Amino acid sequence: MENIIVSIYQIEDIIKVKKAGATSIILGSDFFSVRSTSYFTGCELKKAIQIGKDNDLQVYVLVNRFFIEEEITQLKFHLQMLKEVKVDGIYYTDMGVYQEAKNINIEGVLIYNPETILTNSYDLQVYLDLGIKMATISKEIPLEDMQKIGCKINGELEVIIHGRLNMMHSKRKLLSNYMQFIEEDKDLFNQTNLYLKEENREEHMPIIEDEQGTHIFTGFSMCSFEEIDLLVNANIHNFKIECIFMNINEICQTIEDYRLILENPVRGREYYQAYQLNYPTQMITKGFLYKKTGLLK
């Protein structure tokens, strides 16, 4: 069975996504996670992990921020806790997390998702050869390259198939700084209803400022109904839905639809067109699946 990976907002969502057909859930936690739908405290996280496991779900945890020197001790404690509760996966972006996980022999549950960087089969293979569980193919890679990569790689690959994609993470508090610059006393912390429009363009690009800085997302939602079976044929079996701008009902509907398409791929086009019609504000597109970015200006 193909692995469909989704995030949840609260513990009650676990059962819902399980019923919809998810096989893995992603949990976020205070301090250690960014761009998460959930930020559980330590106790809540342990509880959510247990409930996920009780429901036969793979439980993955986000430890996907960059850490500075003075935070390494907290990172070590957190990884030790995750080892004790036996999480199935830990997403990370900072290779310091790999080093600390290796020190306590849990590198085998790590999932490397640096957002960019994993743009070719050679790099994916050398990271997978470190003994990690899985690596996420960069989202700006076209389908053709993903297929080539999938056929070459020895190890588990993940592809982001659906949702708003993160375009950049700045450590700076860009919204707070701007509000200060224009002398507006307005707190925009952690709001998910903000967006940018470049002065000559129409795209609405969501922007979020949180404890770890500022994150900007694509003006479109990625959708891969027509391509998922091609990825399966290329030996890729782990598919993530980026849930951050979807509510739990949308998440469940999307899981169900991908499950249906996996059983009946010929309906992919029909579903893609239906999503374009039904979610007009999401700006449903195929992302970089058929768009090759240029080397030069």
Add this chain to the structure above:
Amino acid sequence: MKKIELLAPAGDLERLKLAIRYGADAVYIGGKKFSLRSRASNFGIEQIKEAVQFANEYEAHIHVTINMLPHEEDFEGLEEYLKQLEEAGVTAVIVASFAIMKFAKRVAPKLEVHVSTQHSSTNSSVVSFWKSMGMDRVVLARECSLKDIVETTKHSKVPIEAFIHGGMCISYSGRCTLSNNMTTRDANRGGCAQSCRWKYRLYEDGNPLHKEDQLFSMSSKDLCAIEYIPALIDAQVASLKIEGRMKSQYYIATVIGTYRKCIDAYYETKKISPELMATYKQELTKAENRRTAIGFYDGMPKSSAHLYGVNGSGVSQEFIAYVLDYNKETKVATLEVRNNFTANIQCEAFGPHKQNQKFMMNTLYTQDNEVLEVAKTPMQVIYTTLDVEVSKHDMIRKVMINKENVY
């Protein structure tokens, strides 16, 4: 204790030679393939060999950037290229791709491999990882504060390189696809359109939060960390890096020369007085082409560290001539024109081995000995008498009275 390395950028051989003459211990350059900064006049292998030979004369080193994040088709010719670099006597390659790092270690083992800032390394755990993989140096992320740099260096067992001057990405380096998304130009393969420096309107649920005359932007002021040089030396950072392979000769000379003087002064006297530091800062303002700030050195940058309302403009000084020759007896200087100027303007001469000297520009003459009203043809060779003594490779700048005011 090994003296700290001053690492300069260069976009071509002329700038490379200038950087070394003005005091760089090492220069990093991009080859024609595998490098970011696609417009930075990247070097062919013959030029790289010449660069190494020139550097050797000054006991300096050449580092070559291989810092793109390659796609499936970008690996062709890599093995031959790495071997050529090794044979040319290049000291190090600065690499972003882990696969290329490992490949370089295998096929060109004499090359040091430095882990690019594209990895956004911010702690000693990640440095330990790179050490365990056999890498020779780690370039820290520009998001590190002085405290982060000091603490990370203290706990690291491979040399650490830190940025001290130049342009800053608004994103963690190497993790941004704004340009890819907005222009299909790949930010991580040399095509960055700097979309972060564009202007944006900001909305909350469809309602504008921005001000029309002061739009949102993510344009960072450039980094200038000269005041932290003593602390970085004390922390035993191995190398101080200046950004800017696309910068001008004038910029390179001013910035490298100033940092050289600052580093040497600190090693000689173990202190830099506030007055002396102020002169260094003043000198660097003459080279800026963007306003500068201290980046993350003192913690999270405030709004004052950003450029709103401008697109990176704000040149505050003008490089007008390069000294080709000077006759001490006749006081005749042979100059190469770089920007418009006339006689009777206040000027300043500076060079790698001298204090700045102010003077009034005397009458200008062409090679045919005709009086030149306005020197306005770039690279034209002209003559004038100078009341101050200059040397070959010195530079002359206009003294700007009213600086352009940008915010």
